[in-house]
């Protein structure tokens with residue numbers, strides 16, 4: 001099956017880019033399942049129910065969150081109405097919503113999506129390694145689910161790499177989110193789990209993490225807030241992770257980074273080809 005993960009949507013630029021491009025990507029590549037991190041989609045902070053519905057209408061099968069999960073207070077109420085919206089699994093017991101969901105893909109596969117948050121340079125939460133381990137013990141690959149995909153919302157690359165190798169061979173894919181900067185380390189790990197340290201963001205890359213640069217630069221220079229962080233309004237670029245998964249084993253066979261839009265440079269191979277032609 002073909003699974004596409006899109007990195008953190010930041011503001012209107014990211015939403016517009018995703019809602020315009022996703023239906024075409026789904027039909028052009030015959031995608032079976034699409035996951036999007038939506039925690040920054042509402043003005044950079046959280047997600048509203050209307051935006052969630054727009055993303056589902058555009059083709060998202062599941063929307064994941066992170067440290068900004070409840071920045072829009074309504075989310076505390078509506079999250080329990082939606083099977084396709086999940087927040088980090090290792091939030092404190094009693095937090096509204098859930099951290100994992102089992103959904104049907106277009107090809108009929110049962111896909112378990114898990115969202116968890118890292119703890120290095122982030123808020124102290126329950127151990128994400130043990131929380132995910134408990135989840136996939138209860139619903140394991142090929143016993144409870146045909147495909148298992150993990151969005152690990154974390155700051156430190158070391159923690160993401162450790163989780164990828166901890167889960168290698170037991171889940172179909174592990175992708176990092178939160179840094180808003182795509183990494184170039186996407187690969188299939190030795191025992192068959194597709195891995196990418198960070199999927200990057202869907203938004204305006206001429207910015208600081210998707211936000212207009214004036215206020216971040218001011219705060220680095222003076223340490224005195226002068227205004228709010230506002231999402232950058234230039235044209236959005238899509239960044240994500242595409243994974244081909246073997247239907248029999250539920251493990252990955254190939255993976256690739258998706259970069260589509262006006263900002264991110266192409267891969268080295270086309271760079272040299274273009275340079276040779278000029």
Ligand SMILES: [Fe+2]
Nearest residue numbers: 066067068178
């Ligand atoms: Fe985040």
